[in-house]
Amino acid sequence: MRKACLLAVHDLAKRDPRVVFVGSDITKQNLEKFAAEFPDRYLMEGIYEQHIIGMCAGLAMSGKIPYLNTIATFITRRCYEQVLIDLCLHELPVRLLGSGGGTVYAPLGPTHLANEDIAIMRAIPNMTIIAPCDADEMKRVMMQTLDWHGPIYIRIAKGGDKVVSSDARGFKIGEAIPMREGKDVLLVSTGITTQIALEAADLLSKDGLTVTVLHFHTLKPFDQARLLHYAAQARAVLTTEEHTLMGGLGSAVAETLMDAGQGGVPFARLGFPDVFTEELGSQAEIMGKYGLTSANLAAKAKGLLKA
Amino acid sequence: MLVGSGRGHVGAALSVMEICRVLYDDILRVDPKNPQWADRDRFIFSKGHGCLALYVMLAEKGFFPKEELMRSCHFGSMLGGHPESRKTPGVEASTGALGHGLSIGVGCALAARIDKKSWRTFVLIGDGESNEGSVWEAALSAGKHRLASLTVLVDYNKFQSYGPSKDIQDLEPFADKWRSFGFAVREVDGHDVPALGEALRATPFDAAKPSVLICHTVKGKGFKTTEHNADWHHKAKVKPEELAALLAELEASA
Numbered sequence: 067m068r069k070a071c072l073l074a075v076h077d078l079a080k081r082d083p084r085v086v087f088v089g090s091d092i093t094k095q096n097l098e099k100f101a102a103e104f105p106d107r108y109l110m111e112g113i114y115e116q117h118i119i120g121m122c123a124g125l126a127m128s129g130k131i132p133y134l135n136t137i138a139t140f141i142t143r144r145c146y147e148q149v150l151i152d153l154c155l156h157e158l159p160v161r162l163l164g165s166g167g168g169t170v171y172a173p174l175g176p177t178h179l180a181n182e183d184i185a186i187m188r189a190i191p192n193m194t195i196i197a198p199c200d201a202d203e204m205k206r207v208m209m210q211t212l213d214w215h216g217p218i219y220i221r222i223a224k225g226g227d228k229v230v231s232s233d234a235r236g237f238k239i240g241e242a243i244p245m246r247e248g249k250d251v252l253l254v255s256t257g258i259t260t261q262i263a264l265e266a267a268d269l270l271s272k273d274g275l276t277v278t279v280l281h282f283h284t285l286k287p288f289d290q291a292r293l294l295h296y297a298a299q300a301r302a303v304l305t306t307e308e309h310t311l312m313g314g315l316g317s318a319v320a321e322t323l324m325d326a327g328q329g330g331v332p333f334a335r336l337g338f339p340d341v342f343t344e345e346l347g348s349q350a351e352i353m354g355k356y357g358l359t360s361a362n363l364a365a366k367a368k369g370l371l372k373a
Numbered sequence: 374m375l376v377g378s379g380r381g382h383v384g385a386a387l388s389v390m391e392i393c394r395v396l397y398d399d400i401l402r403v404d405p406k407n408p409q410w411a412d413r414d415r416f417i418f419s420k421g422h423g424c425l426a427l428y429v430m431l432a433e434k435g436f437f438p439k440e441e442l443m444r445s446c447h448f449g450s451m452l453g454g455h456p457e458s459r460k461t462p463g464v465e466a467s468t469g470a471l472g473h474g475l476s477i478g479v480g481c482a483l484a485a486r487i488d489k490k491s492w493r494t495f496v497l498i499g500d501g502e503s504n505e506g507s508v509w510e511a512a513l514s515a516g517k518h519r520l521a522s523l524t525v526l527v528d529y530n531k532f533q534s535y536g537p538s539k540d541i542q543d544l545e546p547f548a549d550k551w552r553s554f555g556f557a558v559r560e561v562d563g564h565d566v567p568a569l570g571e572a573l574r575a576t577p578f579d580a581a582k583p584s585v586l587i588c589h590t591v592k593g594k595g596f597k598t599t600e601h602n603a604d605w606h607h608k609a610k611v612k613p614e615e616l617a618a619l620l621a622e623l624e625a626s627a
């Protein structure tokens with residue numbers, strides 16, 4: 067997914083002279099062509115994330131569209147004030163490409179995990195947040211970033227994730243995509259948990275249940291209308307995210323349902339509890355420990371329907 | 374402005390009054406009728422709390438009506454306790470959290486270089502602000518990129534919020550620090566208008582390096598009560614008798 071993302075930046079640079087790439091001491095892989103073709107718009111900078119966020123602000127104030135790539139948590143946690151003031155308060159078109167969203171860097175431990183990135187980015191006015199589910203969708207996202215107003219945070223998943231998205235369903239920043247539709251259960255997902263939701267839907271259909279999987283590639287602005295539409299038809303609503311349960315997708319769904327007076331529907335959220343997920347191992351192992359699996363999601367859905 | 378709002382970072386503004394005066398009178402190529410003119414020089418007022426000095430100059434040059442000065446900090450005003458680019462014509466960047474402006478300035482200077490434009494970037498920072506690590510991140514980067522179109526002005530008043538910098542975080546040897554980060558350095562009396570003009574007209578000091586002009590200043594310059602007085606760093610409510618004393622001193626000196 068990161069590869070698709072970085073190669074797309076090169077495509078965008080060919081189309082639009084405003085595009086500038088900024089990296090923070092990252093591998094040259096997938097950037098060689100950009101560097102060779104547009105050396106003056108290729109800025110490989112030091113390990114000073116706060117500085118390069120401000121620098122991107124200055125570039126954007128002067129007419130550029132900077133695409134900044136480094137590790138997700140060093141963009142979001144470490145540079146919170148720079149992101150908030152330099153980018154969001156000024157509403158500048160800077161694209162933050164965060165490598166290793168969620169628990170991708172599980173073996174590297176808690177310093178490198180981004181389990182709260184969506185929550186803290188969501189709290190900032192003018193921010194747009196996107197978590198694509200696979201590399202194909204990443205390409206679609208990137209192609210729409212040139213003219214999008216204001217800053218965007220793009221959460222990059224591990225890579226090699228199963229491709230479940232397709233051109234046929236269309237893509238528009240800010241519009242949730244129904245990946246399949248049914249009437250018993252609504253599974254709401256984002257990023258690579260959309261794969262989990264689709265597998266859970268398969269499991270549930272074996273029991274004769276029909277399921278809607280609503281994929282929120284864009285977490286902000288939040289597509290409330292589509293959520294409320296599908297939630298109104300469902301007998302149970304479940305959310306799933308590779309993120310803390312505080313302030314992410316599940317929170318956004320709960321807030322939207324309650325605010326709209328649709329809070330009566332049986333409801334459950336899957337995600338990380340309020341702990342540091344510091345077990346190491348792999349992303350799959352950590353997600354397994356905290357119940358982010360298709361089997362658990364399907365079981366929870368059946369539980370809600372029985373209750 | 375103090376009459377209008379009764380508040381502000383008085384010492385920090387008085388310290389940079391001449392610097393702002395010389396920049397807007399002699400150096401910056403800006404157009405008050407067209408604040409967004411693409412080829413204008415950029416002036417990033419990074420020590421945002423000193424913005425009373427900036428507002429006075431912007432009003433005098435006609436970026437907005439002088440009457441606005443009397444409404445600063447009031448509900449719905451275009452002039453806040455820290456400058457905001459989306460509210461105030463002529464303000465390039467919203468600052469107030471110290472340590473952001475130099476990075477923004479580096480980005481502006483890089484954009485000018487990419488576009489082969491001749492406009493220049495000036496960033497005003499405080500000495501206390503220079504405690505922030507992000508200032509030195511930006512300095513490293515400006516040095517690496519040899520941004521000759523970038524000039525940093527340091528308001529070296531040797532005072533910060535609590536009191537004298539040497540008691541809090543001494544910066545000496547300050548000029549050497551900048552030099553070692555790749556800057557061409559000059560020092561000047563920051564209240565000497567002709568000397569400031571001469572120094573700023575001489576930028577870039579080196580055609581292959583960013584410039585820094587260390588301006589030796591007095592915090593609260595101009596009034597007996599405010600000079601070297603940490604009580605005047607920030608006033609949330611200037612008392613009527615304090616205001617009267619300042620106005621009387623101003624009158625006497627005029």
Ligand SMILES: Cc1ncc(C[n+]2csc(CCOP(=O)(O)OP(=O)(O)O)c2C)c(N)n1
Pocket residue numbers: 384385386388420422423469470471472498499500501502503528530532533534592606
């Ligand atoms: C990041 C940040 N930390 C703290 C403050 C609070 N603060 C405002 S002004 C100031 C002192 C600044 O000293 P200096 O840069 O020397 O400016 P001076 O007031 O002396 O002109 C402090 C600590 C702030 N605005 N931003």
